Amino acid sequence: MSAPSNSFQPDSTDLDRLHSAVKREKADLQPGREPVPMLVIFLGMIVAVIAGGQLGVMTGGYSFNTSNPFNFTAAPDPRPGGGAGAGAADPFQAAMKKGASGYAVCGGCHQGNGMGIPGQFPPLAGSEWVTGGTERLVRVVQHGLVGAITVKGQGYNTPGGMQPFGAAMSSGDLANVLTYIRNSWGNEATMITKEMVEKVRSDEKRAQQWTEADLAPFADKNVPGDVPAGPGATAAPAAK
Numbered sequence: 001m002s003a004p005s006n007s008f009q010p011d012s013t014d015l016d017r018l019h020s021a022v023k024r025e026k027a028d029l030q031p032g033r034e035p036v037p038m039l040v041i042f043l044g045m046i047v048a049v050i051a052g053g054q055l056g057v058m059t060g061g062y063s064f065n066t067s068n069p070f071n072f073t074a075a076p077d078p079r080p081g082g083g084a085g086a087g088a089a090d091p092f093q094a095a096m097k098k099g100a101s102g103y104a105v106c107g108g109c110h111q112g113n114g115m116g117i118p119g120q121f122p123p124l125a126g127s128e129w130v131t132g133g134t135e136r137l138v139r140v141v142q143h144g145l146v147g148a149i150t151v152k153g154q155g156y157n158t159p160g161g162m163q164p165f166g167a168a169m170s171s172g173d174l175a176n177v178l179t180y181i182r183n184s185w186g187n188e189a190t191m192i193t194k195e196m197v198e199k200v201r202s203d204e205k206r207a208q209q210w211t212e213a214d215l216a217p218f219a220d221k222n223v224p225g226d227v228p229a230g231p232g233a234t235a236a237p238a239a240k
């Protein structure tokens with residue numbers, strides 16, 4: 001029994017031809033999703049660029065300035081006495097910044113973290129010599145220190161002691177470094193100003209390094225002087 005001769009009998013070649021033709025067709029477009037002509041997109045871009053530029057000119061804000069493109073100005077410093085340019089207006093912050101770089105001359109021995117080296121260089125972190133009376137601290141760094149001393153309950157007696165820094169550093173530099181060590185690594189104490197260092201300098205001419213015994217009268221004394229506001233400003237009242 002064979003198929004009627006007039007019925008449609010596609011062979012495999014016809015199938016391939018038919019399907020490839022169908023596959024070439026794109027899927028039916030959804031209504032409203034027809035492609036946008038290139039020209040319309042292009043015109044839209046031109047409008048956007050021109051309008052954007054015009055908007056910039058009209059609002060006066062934007063200029064092609066890479067350093068500060070939106071003309072931002074720093075938010076005002078919320079701290080009391082902060083105000084414009086905290087560095088200039090806040091003497092404590094300014095001193096801390098300068099003191100941190102000045103501390104490089106001390107860090108070789110007392111270490112960057114203020115912990116010193118056991119048995120050799122005493123710590124400045126938590127040291128009563130640092131946060132105690134400013135009279136003693138200024139003198140130690142001004143003229144140096146030698147002989148047996150006790151710091152945080154530990155004895156030190158490094159041969160040669162500590163050299164004087166008074167000749168090598170200006171009063172301002174010295175004050176900044178001292179303010180820095182008094183307010184770093186958990187230390188908190190009053191600022192030491194240039195005027196305070198100068199006061200100690202003008203009071204005495206000393207040729208040798210200090211010893212702990214020589215400094216005893218100054219241990220708890222503070223150099224009189226105005227202490228500008230800053231963290232710890234009330235920690236040690238200026239007295240004498």
Ligand code: HEC
Nearest residue numbers: 105106109122123124127129145146147156157158161162
């Ligand atoms: C070359 C090493 C060396 C350098 C640099 C040095 N010191 Fe000292 N410092 C010592 C030694 C050693 C002692 C202990 C002296 C002693 O045993 O009598 C000491 C003691 C001190 C003390 C008293 C003890 C204490 O630990 O609190 C202070 C404060 C101090 N130094 C601050 C400074 C400051 C600030 C500087 C930088 C301006 C500085 N030192 C630079 C070696 C150094």
